[in-house]
Amino acid sequence: MPTIRQELLIQAPIEVCFDLARSIDIHAESTSQTRERAIAGRTQGLIECGETVTWEAYHFGIKQKLTAQITGMEKPHYFVDEMVRGAFKRFHHTHEFVTVVQGTLMVDTFDYTSPFGGLGKLVDRLFLANYMTQFLEKRNLYVKKMAEETAESARSSR
Template sequence: MIRFDVVTLIRAAPRRVFEESLSVEAHMASMAGSGERAVGGVTSGRMGPGDQVTWRARHFGVAWRMTSVISAYDAPVFFVDEQVAGPFRRWRHEHRFADDGGGGTVMRDAVEFAAPLGVLGRVAEAVVLGRYMEALIVRRNAHLKALLEAS
């Protein structure tokens, strides 16, 4: 299993960052490079507690589908999305939002995931997937930061 944390500073109030982090449209825009689209469940607007969304995307030249649920939610402090169906043996992404003391937000992402396929999956995690998934979260956060700081 791989675990990593990403910290992003955003010059916008925590509530705004929290809400935009739950936007289906913002997520799709941040993942445009992989063609990620919401194809089931909540497919537009903001997700909330218990909501499910099925994403379709292309990574490593392969089309993937993943259904996740908002499994924990405490606005505007944190939420968790977890895979309920999809390519991973486990996927859990915790999002935390804290006031930075100057009107901005410290956004912390804690991600845990495990690939399928036993030993082969663990090798893929170590060699490719760990860095790849972290880069996706960094790219997503850079998109949110640019979007929120521009408005």
């Protein structure tokens, strides 16, 4: 069961970071390299607790579908999404937001189990853990960029 944990300082208010991280539209933009798009459940806007989204994307050249449900949320401090159906045996993804002096600390924890038992563990070690780390990092950096641009625009318009 690999766990990927990333922390990122964002110079923007917690509410902005929280909403951008749960935006279906921002997620699709941030994962353009996999042509990810929402095809069922919540397909645009801000996902809420209890809602699901089904994503269609290309990973490793293979078209895949994954359905996740928001199973916990305390605005603007955290939300959790968990896989309902998809390529993993399971995943639990926690998004936490903490107000700090410089803005917001975003903490992303992705805990997953690959399918196929021992073979899945080998795949994790060989490439999947690295692939998922880079995938999440790219997405999180996009959220940071958009949040800081939004915050700067708000400051400039005052």
